[in-house]
Amino acid sequence: MWGGILGMNSIGMTRRIDALGRIVVPAELRRILEIRVGDLLDIRVVDGRVVLAKVEQTCIFCRSVESLRPYHEKLVCDECVERLRGSQAGSNRVGEGIATASS
Numbered sequence: 001m002w003g004g005i006l007g008m009n010s011i012g013m014t015r016r017i018d019a020l021g022r023i024v025v026p027a028e029l030r031r032i033l034e035i036r037v038g039d040l041l042d043i044r045v046v047d048g049r050v051v052l053a054k055v056e057q058t059c060i061f062c063r064s065v066e067s068l069r070p071y072h073e074k075l076v077c078d079e080c081v082e083r084l085r086g087s088q089a090g091s092n093r094v095g096e097g098i099a100t101a102s103s
Contacts, residue, residue: 025052 015023025035033054035041040055058065059077067078076084 013026013029015026017023025041029035035054040057042053042055044051044053056065057068057075059068059080060074061080062077064077064079068075069078069081071081
């Protein structure tokens with residue numbers, strides 16, 4: 001699996017699971033895959049293997065990765081927040097249009 005991503009057959013790293021069920025993703029692998037502290041990882045089982053994939057956080061409206069802010073457990077970029085503000089005549093609450101715009 002990693003071979004296809006990293007262009008190698010195997011990276012040959014083994015890690016032990018601790019008492020709380022955690023593993024450490026090695027620094028070399030984090031560097032290669034640009035995984036930083038606070039990044040989200042998707043964890044799946046595929047063909048009997050545990051597969052980790054970095055989740056790219058993006059705006060729920062335009063998919064931008066710039067200037068993101070949380071809103072009701074979703075991320076919205078500053079530009080989309082401004083567009084929502086502009087489309088909400090008579091409203092002073094930024095998030096009111098978010099639920100209907102994503103529906």
